[in-house]
Amino acid sequence: MLSLAWRTIRARRGAFAAAFVAVFFGSALITASGVLLESGLRAGVSPLRYAAATVVVTAEQEVTTEDGLNQRFGDRVPLAADTAGRIAAVPGVRAAIGDVSVRAALRGGSFPLVVHGWSSARLGPAALESGRPPASPDEIVLAGAAGVPVGELVQLEIGAVPTPYRVVGTIRGEPAAFLTDTQARLVSGRPDRIDAVAVLAEPGADAEDLAARIERAVPGVTTAVGDDRAEAEFLDVGAARQFLVVMSTAFGGTMLMIVLLVVASTLGLSIQRRRREFALLRAVAATPRQVYRLIATESAVVAAVAAALGALPGFGLSFLLRDALAELGAVPAAFRFTAGPLPVVAAVLACLLTALGAGLIAGRRAARISPAAALGEAAVEPPRLGRVRQVTGWVLAAVGAAAGITLPLVVSGGPAIAGAASSALLLVIAVALLGPRLLTATAALLTRLGLLRATAGYLAGANTRARSRRLGSAATPLIMGVALASVQIFTATTTDAAARTQVEQGIRADHVVTAVGGIAPAVADAVRRVPGVESVTPVARTSVLVSYQELAEQVTNAYPAQGVTADRLGEVLDLDLRRGDLRALTGETVALSEIAAGTFGVDVGEPLTMSLGDGTSHTATVVAVYGSGLGFGDVTLPNDVVLAHTGSRLNDELLLATAPGTDPVALREALTVHPGLELADPRAFAAAPNAASAQSAVNLLLNLLLLGFIAIAVVNILVLATAARVREFALLRLVGAKPRQLRAMMRGEAAVVVVAAVGLGSLAALPPLAGISLGLTGSALPSVPPLAYLGIVAAAVLFGWGSIAMPARIAMRPAPIAAMRAGD
Structure with missing residues (x-):
């Protein structure tokens, strides 16, 4: 039967060309989607600062939901500062280095950098090129690219708040600054917390075995080895992997259904145009079983060859998608995709099974009908x-x-x-x-x-x-x-x-104030004292995880959230209040968009439990429901609640209401006391x-x-x-x-x-x-x-x-x- 099917395909190439093309491109799409899924599960980037660490230890940065997918918290979940000491006592650990990372800037925000504690400098790639390490709280080691010589005073801005430090050393390598370990934790806003622990192992220690021993000795932590260390270093790597998994499963399901419909339709049409041929076969005593076997063999041969060949451009398509996703900011620029054999196997099997099913369904009438009726129907459709x-x-x-x-x-x-x-x-x-x-x-x-x-x-x-x-x-x-x-x-x-x-329609503010890296709460207090400013509303952005019932199943999803102050909120922001009172947004309260309230099944006066940015469980009473969730996020919390559970402890912008006649030029000059602040028009914020x-x-x-x-x-x-x-x-x-x-x-x-x-x-x-x-x-x-x-x-x-x-x-x-x- 295989020989007959192959001769038929060769003799009727035109009849099978369309089916071949449909399967070829369908296989390419399925392969590309499979590469996205596999990359979300196994790919990533190489570690930089943690490249010298054998194991990197962090707190759990995600939760496993009922549907088996992981949901990441909106911000970094920190570790207690004494975790490094506990890890250092594990056999096989040569050193355990607690690390923090703080966004900062020099020269009015013109030179951004990241601040760490000096003990983490041994992780690389930074190397001291002049001077000495910092020894006191007011000393700093800067990247040589900053162009500041040893002995000079610099203003290090964190949240647009400048603090003077004396440069005692310079490093080559990354654009970073190093303070003493204690001072680095202090400027992070969490003196009793660290971001991660980088573990240096004793010679000959196995990384996987050491990671397992650390998890047993220090419950509640998670470990990473190999390229997974980058996920502890760059939070966006983990977010990108989660995004790829969710996107590939959601889009892949729709895509697979469309591909199967198109392949089935094309193959069915190819078989329909051969009704005369099948009618003659039935007329010369071919049995229905033989016709079925011929159709199945032809379909399998065409689908297998086309699917295997289509998988090759599917890999190329996946890497073009990687570049496009990086341009859109969905994945980091350095994120690498994994191209294994599983997507090819899935594409070939899916196309093969679809072709077989479509061929047998389309050919069932030609196989079952009597020979005489078959010849009659060969010229006229049913x-x-x-x-x-x-x-x-x-x-x-x-x-x-x-x-x-x-x-x-x-x-x-x-x-x-x-x-x-x-x-x-x-x-x-x-x-x-x-x-x-x-x-x-x-x-x-x-x-x-x-x-x-x-x-x-x-x-x-x-x-x-x-x-x-x-x-x-x-x-x-x-x-x-x-x-x-x-x-x-x-x-x-x-x-x-x-x-x-x-x-x-919702932005009523006269001006929006921003700064590189964020704005400290103290800056908002200072801006309130500027002449002409009537009210200042700080806005901090994050995301929260909420679990709720959907179709009798427990579902956990991430939702965009903002933290604002309720005092005079209506002067700068109109959230299209539907019910409740936004002035009550203080303490353990929350306001929800109409869509979010309906999704969660709660209303004004009812409690809602969520996980904040750093993973802290938080129960709040709903005090308002508003309509502008698409523009401002589905969840609105008190500003101090959001700040207390984000890694930076900084606001993203300030919304200003000014007195009538206030000169924007004079206002901009008054804000120069904080060189990192930028005054923007609300229309730019809206766009x-x-x-x-x-x-x-x-x-x-x-x-x-x-x-x-x-x-x-x-x-x-x-x-x-x-x-x-x-x-x-x-x-x-x-x-x-x-x-x-x-x-x-x-x-x-x-x-x-x-x-x-x-x-x-x-x-x-x-x-x-x-x-x-x-x-x-x-x-x-x-x-x-x-x-x-x-x-x-x-x-x-x-x-x-x-x-x-x-x-x-x-x-x-x-x-x-x-x-x-x-x-x-």
């Missing part, structure tokens, strides 16, 4: 879709439409938005099942409207009805592409527009990109990649369906049809396909978009930029029309008699 297929399609369409619109009305919060977004997949599957029926209905509508006129129009409508299965299979990816492109792009535009509007916009950009990038695959599939399938009609075109020409009439007929068919794709795709996108907009903004009208929608329509016209018109011209090139002899 007139109706199967009842089960129709019922399933209409049920999915009804459920998808109802879920998209009604879920945000009956359920609040994140589950409603997620459910509305998921309804798009149900509608896409419904379109795939009902494609032939929907295409026939479109042709009938265009006929009633008089748009399919004259002989060419009549033939186009008749062909659409007679070949609805083949044309439906070809048009389905185009309809699916329009629907998914609309949902993905307009969800992003709706979210961005709502966030931008909330920030623009600044945030984490939500970066996430939106990543989602758009990934969905454009998926839409690119759908575009390839559209061209692939439409070309296949059109090129298979050589005999039909030849027969029409033999009975008197002229080439221009055939081209007009194909333009009519192309019009039906394009109108169906744009109309049905847009209709399928409406329920999820309305539901998403309703859940996010309270309005059922999403933000749809006209140019973006026209771009989707233009792409549908370009791909649909071009993929039918061009192969039709090629198919009409042979002389009619020669085409009839060649067969299909």
Whole structure:
């Protein structure tokens, strides 16, 4: 059977080309997604400062949730300062060095650097090039790149607060500064805490064994060896790995379903065009089992070869994605991906199983039908879709439409938005099942409207009805592409527009004050005394972890949070209060966005437990619910609560309300007492990109990649369906049809396909978009930029029309008699 299948493939390369292309590109996408997942689990960057350490010890920086995924805390979880001494007593440890890292700057913020304790200098790569180590609290060792000679006084700014230090030494290497260990912990704001412990092992000690002994001797810590040490050094490495895991599983699931649908549709169409061949096999006594085996073997051979070859560009695509994600700030620039064999195995197996299943389903009628009936059906398609297929399609369409619109009305919060977004997949599957029926209905509508006129129009409508299965299979990816492109792009535009509007309407401050590395609380007090300043509201940003029940399951997710002071908050910030009182935001209280309150299932007066930035469990009473969660974060806490549980203990900005007539120039000059402060216009603050916009950009990038695959599939399938009609075109020409009439007929068919794709795709996108907009903004009208929608329509016209018109011209090139002899 393998030999027969191989000869068939070689003899009918055109029939299998489309299936090969679909599997090839599908395998590339699956491989790329698998590389993202594997990299999130095993990849990272090489350690720098901790490269000389055998083991790096930290507190637990994440929690394991009920679904098995890890969620990282919003900030670094510190260790007690005496942890280093306890680790030093473990057998095999030569030295245990407690380390802290503090962001600072020189010269009014123009030279940023990181401050450490001197004992950590032995970890490298810093090396003393002149002078001596610091011995007293007012002494400092600076990077030589700062250009400050030994003996000079410098102003070290932490949180825009300058402190004088005398330079006693310089180092070459990293842009860093070193104080005494005690002073470094003091300026960190946590004198009894350290960030990590770098362990130097005795000669011959095994790193893994030593790490295990440390974890047994000092409960509550976690250890890292090898490249995992970088995760203890750079918090964004762990966040990037978590992001890759979440993104690859969420996007990969959607992508896998689309790839499987496209591969199944393409392979099914390839088998449909060979109905005459299977009919002849049945007529010459081939058994259904033999036909099944032939189809399965052909599908397996084509899928295996195409999937294996497609995995190679899949690796290249994954590394292009790595560069794009680094540009968007989703992963560190030095983050390396891991390219192992598992993604290839997964891609080949997924494509192979899909091809086998699609081939057997598409060929079941050819295998089971009687030989006489098979020859009769070889020329004419079955007139109706199967009842089960129709019922399933209409049920999915009804459920998808109802879920998209009604879920945000009956359920609040994140589950409603997620459910509305998921309804798009149900509608896409419904379109795939009902494609032939929907295409026939479109042709009938265009006929009633008089748009399919004259002989060419009549033939186009008749062909659409007679070949609805083949044309439906070809048009389905185009309809699916329009629907998914609309949902993905307009969800992003709706979210961005709502966030931008909330920030623009919510910022009432006259000025925004920022500083490199953050702003100390003492600076906010000093700014309040500046003439013309009526109120100052410090803002500290972080994220919190909240556990809640979703569909009877415990779910833990991270949410953006801000810390503000309640005093005169309304003068600088309007959070669109819905209920409660923001003036009560003091002590153990919290305010939530409307979406977050619905997601967590709490309201004003009820308690909410969360994990703060440093992992501390915190229970607070909800005192207010507001509407501007997209613009300002889902969780708002008292400023002192946020500062007490962040590593820097610094605010991100100050919102200023000034007296009428206050001169901005005079205000800027008054702030020069703190050289690191910068005075900005609130409009610049509103326009600044945030984490939500970066996430939106990543989602758009990934969905454009998926839409690119759908575009390839559209061209692939439409070309296949059109090129298979050589005999039909030849027969029409033999009975008197002229080439221009055939081209007009194909333009009519192309019009039906394009109108169906744009109309049905847009209709399928409406329920999820309305539901998403309703859940996010309270309005059922999403933000749809006209140019973006026209771009989707233009792409549908370009791909649909071009993929039918061009192969039709090629198919009409042979002389009619020669085409009839060649067969299909």
